[in-house]
Amino acid sequence: MFSEMLDLVITKEDVDAQIEVIDIVGDSLHRTRNKELRKWLMGLPVCDLTIAFEPTKEVLRDLGRWVRKNLNKEAVLRVAVDPGVIAGAEIAFKGRYKDLTVRAKIDDLFPFERAS
Amino acid sequence: MNVLKEFLDKTGEVGEVESVVQFVILAAGLPGATVGERVVFESGQHGFVTALMDDTIEILVLSHELPRVGMRVARTGEKLKVPTGEGLLGLTVNALGVPVGQKLRSLEGAQMREIEVIPAGIVQRKKISRPLETGTILVDLMIPIGRGQRELIMGDRKTGKTHLALRTVITQAKLGTVCVYAAVGKKQGEIKRVEEYFAKAGITDKLILVVSSSQDGPGEIFLTPYTAMTMAEYFRDEGKDVLVVLDDMSTHAKFYREISLLGRRFPGRDSYPGDVFYTHSRLLERAGNFINGGREAAITCLPIMETAQRDFSGFIQTNMMSMTDGHVFFDSDLYFAGRRPAINIFISVTRVGRQTQTNLRREISQMTLGLLNNYERTQKFMRFGAELSDNSRQIIRSGERLLKFFDQRISITVPVNVQTVLWALLWLGVWENTNMERLVVGYEKDAKLRTTIDNLVSGAGSAQELLTKIREGSEPLLGLLNSKD
Numbered sequence: 350m351f352s353e354m355l356d357l358v359i360t361k362e363d364v365d366a367q368i369e370v371i372d373i374v375g376d377s378l379h380r381t382r383n384k385e386l387r388k389w390l391m392g393l394p395v396c397d398l399t400i401a402f403e404p405t406k407e408v409l410r411d412l413g414r415w416v417r418k419n420l421n422k423e424a425v426l427r428v429a430v431d432p433g434v435i436a437g438a439e440i441a442f443k444g445r446y447k448d449l450t451v452r453a454k455i456d457d458l459f460p461f462e463r464a465s
Numbered sequence: 466m467n468v469l470k471e472f473l474d475k476t477g478e479v480g481e482v483e484s485v486v487q488f489v490i491l492a493a494g495l496p497g498a499t500v501g502e503r504v505v506f507e508s509g510q511h512g513f514v515t516a517l518m519d520d521t522i523e524i525l526v527l528s529h530e531l532p533r534v535g536m537r538v539a540r541t542g543e544k545l546k547v548p549t550g551e552g553l554l555g556l557t558v559n560a561l562g563v564p565v566g567q568k569l570r571s572l573e574g575a576q577m578r579e580i581e582v583i584p585a586g587i588v589q590r591k592k593i594s595r596p597l598e599t600g601t602i603l604v605d606l607m608i609p610i611g612r613g614q615r616e617l618i619m620g621d622r623k624t625g626k627t628h629l630a631l632r633t634v635i636t637q638a639k640l641g642t643v644c645v646y647a648a649v650g651k652k653q654g655e656i657k658r659v660e661e662y663f664a665k666a667g668i669t670d671k672l673i674l675v676v677s678s679s680q681d682g683p684g685e686i687f688l689t690p691y692t693a694m695t696m697a698e699y700f701r702d703e704g705k706d707v708l709v710v711l712d713d714m715s716t717h718a719k720f721y722r723e724i725s726l727l728g729r730r731f732p733g734r735d736s737y738p739g740d741v742f743y744t745h746s747r748l749l750e751r752a753g754n755f756i757n758g759g760r761e762a763a764i765t766c767l768p769i770m771e772t773a774q775r776d777f778s779g780f781i782q783t784n785m786m787s788m789t790d791g792h793v794f795f796d797s798d799l800y801f802a803g804r805r806p807a808i809n810i811f812i813s814v815t816r817v818g819r820q821t822q823t824n825l826r827r828e829i830s831q832m833t834l835g836l837l838n839n840y841e842r843t844q845k846f847m848r849f850g851a852e853l854s855d856n857s858r859q860i861i862r863s864g865e866r867l868l869k870f871f872d873q874r875i876s877i878t879v880p881v882n883v884q885t886v887l888w889a890l891l892w893l894g895v896w897e898n899t900n901m902e903r904l905v906v907g908y909e910k911d912a913k914l915r916t917t918i919d920n921l922v923s924g925a926g927s928a929q930e931l932l933t934k935i936r937e938g939s940e941p942l943l944g945l946l947n948s949k950d
Contacts, residue, residue, distance in 0.1 A: 397479075441537075444494030446479040453474075 351389050352423075359413040361427040364390050396424045399431050399439035401450075416442075469507050472539035480538040482506070483521060485531055488682050489727040490524040492538050498522050501581050503541045506532040511561075512684070513545045516728065523728050525684040527561065547692050548575035549699035554643070557660060557674040560688040562696075565676065566660075578699060580691045584750040593754045593790075596821040597708070597765050600636030600878030601629055603871040606830055606888070607810045608793055609818035612706055613754025613763035616815065617785050619770045619777055620795025625806050626769050628875045629793065630710045631662060633767065636878045637708045638668035643700045644708045647693035648676040650686040650716040686720045694751050694764070701755060701762045709752065713769035714745060718781045734780045741781065746788045777812075791815040805872050810837065826881075828928040829888055833867065840864025866891060869898045877901070882922045883908050886942065889928075889935040900946050907945055917941070 358364050368390055375383045396416050404412065409426065416424050420442050437450035473479055480494030490512060498504070502514045504524055510532055516523035526532065547562035552575050556564045564572070593611035610616045618626045634644045646663075648656050656676050663669055675693040677686045690711045697707040711717075718741060725738035733739045752766035770785050775797055777786070786792055791814040800807035819827060839860045847853065853861070870891050873879070879887070883904055890896035907914045921938070925931035935942075 441479045441494075444478050444480060444496040446473045446477050446539075448474060 351386055354386070354390075355417075355423065358390065358393070358425055359409055361395055361425050364393060364425055394421050394424045394443060395427050396420060397427050397429070397439075397441040399429045399434055399450075401430070401432050401434045401436055403430055404428060468509065469505055469537060469539050472505055472541050473537075476540045476542050478540050480504075480522070480540075482532050482534050482536045482538060485534055486727050488526045488531070488684055489515075489724060490526055490532065490538075491518075491521045492524055493521050495522055495538065495540050498540050499544075501544045501579075503543060503545045504538050505541060506538050507536040508532050512538075515724070516730075525687070525724060526682060527684045527688075529682060544579045544581065545688070546577040546579050547695055548572045549578045549696045550575040553673050553696060554671065555669045555673075557656075557676055558692075559681070560675065560677050560685040560692050562692060576699060578695050580688060580695050581747075582695070582698070582751070584747065585753070585755055589755050591754050591756050591761055592820075593763070593817045594821055595754075595761070595763070596818070596881075597633075598636055598640065598881050599629070599633040600880070601632055601806060602873055602879050602884045602887075603806060603808055603810065604629065604793060605879075605881055605884055606826070606833060608791070608808070608813045608815045609822050609826070609830070610765065610767075610791075610815060611754075611818050611821035612761075612765050613752065614791070614815070614817050615749050615752050615766045615768070615789040616818070617768055617770055617789040617792035618795070619772055619782065619785075619792050620807070621772055621775060621797040621800075624795040624797050624800045626771075626795050627659075627712055629795075629806055629808075630712060630767055630769060631659070632875065632878055634663070634672065634708060634710060635666045635668055638666075638671035639878075642671070642706045642708050643697075644668075644672045644710070645693045645697045646672060646674050646710045646712065647690050648674065648678075648712055649689045649714070650677055650679050650681070650720060651712070653678050653680070683720045683724050687717065687724060690714070690717060690748055690768075694748055694766075697764045698751065701764050702757060704757050704760055704762050706762060707764045709764060709766045711748075711766065711768040713771055714785060715771040715781055718745070737780060742784050742788075745781075745784060749785075749788050790817045803872075804868065805874070810834070811841075825922070825925055825928060825931060826885065829885065829931075832892075832928060833888070836860070836863055836867060840867075866898060877905060879905055880908055882918050885922045885931070886918050886935065889931050890939060890942065890946075893932060893936055893939070895936075895939055895943060896946055900948075903945055903948075904942065914941075914945075 358367060368387055371383050371387045398412065413426055416426060433452060435451040439450055440447045478495050478497055480492040482490055482492050484491045498514050498517065500514050500517060504512050504514060510526055510528045510530060512524040512526040514522050515525045552572055557566050559565050593613045595612040597610045597612045599605055599610060604610065618629055620626050634646055638644050648659060656678060660674060663672055673696055675689055675696065677689040693709055693711065697709045700707045718737065721741060721744055722737050726732060726736065730738045749766060749768065752764040754761055754763040768785060768789065770782055772779065772782055777794065794809045794812040795807050796809035799809055843857045843860045887901060887904065908918055921934055925934055
């Protein structure tokens, strides 16, 4: 219904910012439409990503594109930064969890050290 | 955090706390979660799944500190389990099987068992045929309990319900039965008193105390009787007889009501949820007399239930009455009239206990009940101020003597054969209810006296035969009972 909005909302922060705008103008213009838009934004599925670096806007857009192509075409990102993951990402979406980080690979290579 | 990560990797599923209402958590995610499964929160707390909704799951937290909204939660892939085994004997543990108090001990070698299991079916069960001695004369004689029976102990507060349970535990522990005492949502002071009482009786090596205090979370309190039953099942599977006391189930029902209302489940009668019957029956169904490797091993269960002002027609009370094999009713009126134990035998019921009695005990029970019936009826006449006949006066005298005989101090447990002999002496009118303890102590310590009493009882086929034998050979017994020192 509002798919044209998807380019504007890549991350959960974008969604929150849009909702804030709707809350400000909500009572003055297009009341019914705003209400529907707010509801749609609130219902967008969130994909949690933990990566090793602070992403730029371009990287975020690339990540968003990958997520929408592979997981859900309406998903928005909630990015957390943890340098401990080294590279790759931890992905959590709709209750499913995948650790696709270099840290996990290294842990698999040296299981004894991890245990100690 | 590492524990969470371990389970995230293991199950590949993650959830997020959406709301926290006291100890009930609603979390999104975890699509593969099942009811009863243990979950771990990011902050290290544990919980278990109590309900599954469309997009969320309901979790009951098992600690005082609560997770916050937004925290991650992981499935563990296993049901909630507690440690069981011989190593727990002598310990006081909480609802999760963790030792509490001074006597911390490693539980290495303990077998982890699921708290919620499907009760054994009819094929694994056997008719209740062995008596369970409680050490309380009135119960053993008039409301006998069998091994594997579920007998509800019911009555107003402070009428001596727990005392009966404690005495039964001590009697049974001394006879070698493994006992599990569950204190459900009790005050810390009460738990301490029970602990000390058992320690003083010297039976802790045969006992596990599973405790949750009123300050613990509702989750722990809710789990306490299930944990106790799980521990009992371990010993049953080892071929041992077990006695489980659940003190008390009315508190358990109240905490379950609290949990259900917080979980926004629809309230039913007295605001209890619709499945409160199932909650209790699936627990009590786990008790019974079982066949284990060709041998009988029983879990006898004594749930305790509080009533308000002698009203046993309450919702939970009637539920429990319908899922047990009888009830012992403690009457507050009798308590205030000075009767100890204040059991009303005319309201109390035992459905399977009588089939475990010997013919002699059954006959004695019938004779006693007949006399007490006559006594009650004659007493009613007395209230009208009617002049009584000699016969009625005799009934009143005998009834009063019998009731005095049933009065028993909490510290005294009377073995069944001693009960029988004392009853015979009383029935013959040759003993005046004095120094009962001497015979009990003598029976426990003097092997010769024990053999004499045991032979007297085992050699008698009927009450009349017993009375004849006692009449002929009562001298040494009366000498012991009536001696001055």
